[in-house]
Structures are given as structure tokens and as C-alpha cells.
Amino acid sequence: MNTNLIxxxxxxxxxxxxxxxxxxxxxxxxxxxxxxxxxxSCLVENLIVANLSTMDGENNGITNL
Numbered sequence: 090m091n092t093n094l095i096x097x098x099x100x101x102x103x104x105x106x107x108x109x110x111x112x113x114x115x116x117x118x119x120x121x122x123x124x125x126x127x128x129x130s131c132l133v134e135n136l137i138v139a140n141l142s143t144m145d146g147e148n149n150g151i152t153n154l
Contacts, residue, residue, distance in 0.1 A: 110118070122129045 122132045
């Protein structure tokens with residue numbers, strides 16, 4: 090497992106999230122961010138926002154990749 094600290098800004102608040110990912114998932118995110126010219130922090134922020142907006146009790150706040 091890799092542990093990666095990623096920081097991103099939302100409005101005036103600086104948020105930090107620590108991700109615990111296996112190597113293949115981390116590589117997938119890194120490759121995706123490079124292929125689509127999006128920063129890793131922006132990609133993670135979008136995953137978190139998407140996850141929070143779909144928390145309806147069915148997925149228990151889990152985003153599937």
C-alpha cells in the first residue's frame with residue numbers, strides 16, 4: 090500500500106487528504122491525470138465531491154473506481 094498526501098484548495102480553504110492506495114490504483118489515477126491534463130489533486134477533489142454528493146445510504150460514502 091502506498092500512502093500519499095494530496096492537498097487541494099476549495100474556495101479559501103486548503104484541504105488535505107491522505108490516500109491509502111495499492112500501487113496499481115495509484116498508477117491508474119496518475120496515468121489518468123496525465124492523459125487528461127488534470128492534476129492529481131484536482132482528480133482526487135472531483136472524486137471526493139462526487140462521492141459526497143451521492144451519499145444516499147446505498148453506497149455508504151464509498152466511491153468505486
